[in-house]
Amino acid sequence: MSARRWRLHLPAFTLRRRSLEVEPVVDTASERLQEFLVLLGSALLSIGTAATDIQRTLKRVAVALGSPRTAMFVFPTLILIRMPGDTETRFDVAESPGGEVRFDRAAQVYAVVDRAVAGQLDADEGIEQLGRIAAAPPRFRGWVRTLGHGLAATGLGLVLLGGDAVSLLYAFVLGALVGAVKLVVRPGTYAAVLFPVATAFVLALVVFGLAHTTVVSEPLQVLVPALVTLLPGAALTTGVQELAAGDVVAGASRLVSGIAQLVFLAFGILAALSMTGVPASTALASTATSLGAFQPWLGVLLFSLGIFLYHCGPPRSLAFLTVVLLAAYGGQLAGAVLTSSVYSGLLGATVLTLVAYLVQTLRGAPPAVVCFLPAFWLLVPGATGLIGITQTASGGTVQSASLPTIAGSIVSIALGVLIGTAVYRQVFTIVPDRWRLRPV
Incomplete structure (x- = not known):
């Protein structure tokens, strides 16, 4: 009588890894996207975010809003952004890092980032919201x-x-x-x-x-x-x-x-x-x-x-x-x-x-x-x-x-x-x- 062979079948287990990169949520970039990115980078600089993190954040926003080929350079007081097809480079000087960092403003700026990456606002709405955030009075007296x-x-x-x-x-x-x-x-x-x-x-x-x-x-x-x-x-x-x-x-x-x-x-x-x-x-x-x-x-x-x-x-x-x-x-x-x-x-x-x-x-x-x-x-x-x-x-x-x-x-x-x-x-x-x- 031949010996019976036992085989143990284990379920296949695959560890799925998510990508750190975002996907485009719109097909065509807005004409004011460059202005929005500059203002957003300036706001991030003013609340003390590191230049490395700012460049990574702006890149995700640009990809999500339809411009994955946007090139940018971030310095402690300067934002340089070039859009594909543009004939000029737009730049802006950020708010002085020596100014007061308000945590309520920082939270609102990152809320704009999250909504932009999710495609819940366009460049025009982002510019408007950043303007309201900059003009808002402090939360406490x-x-x-x-x-x-x-x-x-x-x-x-x-x-x-x-x-x-x-x-x-x-x-x-x-x-x-x-x-x-x-x-x-x-x-x-x-x-x-x-x-x-x-x-x-x-x-x-x-x-x-x-x-x-x-x-x-x-x-x-x-x-x-x-x-x-x-x-x-x-x-x-x-x-x-x-x-x-x-x-x-x-x-x-x-x-x-x-x-x-x-x-x-x-x-x-x-x-x-x-x-x-x-x-x-x-x-x-x-x-x-x-x-x-x-x-x-x-x-x-x-x-x-x-x-x-x-x-x-x-x-x-x-x-x-x-x-x-x-x-x-x-x-x-x-x-x-x-x-x-x-x-x-x-x-x-x-x-x-x-x-x-x-x-x-x-x-x-x-x-x-x-x-x-x-x-x-x-x-x-x-x-x-x-x-x-x-x-x-x-x-x-x-x-x-x-x-x-x-x-x-x-x-x-x-x-x-x-x-x-x-x-x-x-x-x-x-x-x-x-x-x-x-x-x-």
């Missing part, structure tokens, strides 16, 4: 935004200082003062250019003057939280990210601009230090405070609320913004345990990028760019970068982070953003369409 700036400074002070009530009170008052003045200064004026160094100088005079008393034990850690929205953490990290992506001109110019802004802030602090006569060992001391388990997390919550109010977060976006900031801070702490403080930003930025891109698909959630800006202030290149470069420039005997350490932190966070983006793009290609993830 001035006093609410001023309060928010003070809360953001208090939250960052709580993360850096712990539960010192007097220091937190000073951080709130100085932060609210800076927020009120920022709302008065018009972007693009000489006052706006001089505002960071002048603000750092005046506040440093006040804080270092108090250093002669026992009220403020570590003046620099009281001063830095008030300057939180003047810190160029996002510009530095985005510049390195653009360099890594091949956008040499955009990345180099943004990186130089961020470094110059950081140096200007440090110059204002050091000028005040020389005038007050406070020893550098006292004024620029920065010691690690023993924090309770809950205090830095409470600081992140206050920081999130303050940023939401000051930058006019969209409705129902506070919870999502808080989740992203908690994830970024938690990732940085985990990275510090696994590696060192220099490279902790790598894991923090990776977690931040993944969570921000995933969260933005939920109803009421803000676009990822809204979550990136405050997270970069919270991570290493923000407050601690200013502390380190100020201590280094003082030439004193203060134990401080060296410039290579600060540069390493910036590069690690930029790499974390690139890693997080690469992982998200792979996730996008394999998840079902019903998840409605936004391509990046």
Whole structure:
């Protein structure tokens, strides 16, 4: 009797991968498509989007609206777009990146992007909507935004200082003062250019003057939280990210601009230090405070609320913004345990990028760019970068982070953003369409 053969038949399994590219939804491009793309790119630049992401976004919109052969070049302050068959290149200068970034405006701009890619609006409607977005008043009144700036400074002070009530009170008052003045200064004026160094100088005079008393034990850690929205953490990290992506001109110019802004802030602090006569060992001391388990997390919550109010977060976006900031801070702490403080930003930025891109698909959630800006202030290149470069420039005997350490932190966070983006793009290609993830 012959032996019976058993065969096991398994069902075929095929992993379907979606394309990151969009399909045209109209056959013929509108005559005003070029104008719409320029205005849309200018709006994206004004809300702090990286040049690499802007070029990718504009390309998807151009393909969806019937012009897949559109050529474009994106710089930090300039958009160059050429349409097939045109005899001239249209260009426009974007709104000054030094102006205030409003999160409600950013959410509306990305809503226009989503509708354009889906073919739900044409170029004429897009131009009209962008005009209304640019002219819309802020969502919150001035006093609410001023309060928010003070809360953001208090939250960052709580993360850096712990539960010192007097220091937190000073951080709130100085932060609210800076927020009120920022709302008065018009972007693009000489006052706006001089505002960071002048603000750092005046506040440093006040804080270092108090250093002669026992009220403020570590003046620099009281001063830095008030300057939180003047810190160029996002510009530095985005510049390195653009360099890594091949956008040499955009990345180099943004990186130089961020470094110059950081140096200007440090110059204002050091000028005040020389005038007050406070020893550098006292004024620029920065010691690690023993924090309770809950205090830095409470600081992140206050920081999130303050940023939401000051930058006019969209409705129902506070919870999502808080989740992203908690994830970024938690990732940085985990990275510090696994590696060192220099490279902790790598894991923090990776977690931040993944969570921000995933969260933005939920109803009421803000676009990822809204979550990136405050997270970069919270991570290493923000407050601690200013502390380190100020201590280094003082030439004193203060134990401080060296410039290579600060540069390493910036590069690690930029790499974390690139890693997080690469992982998200792979996730996008394999998840079902019903998840409605936004391509990046």
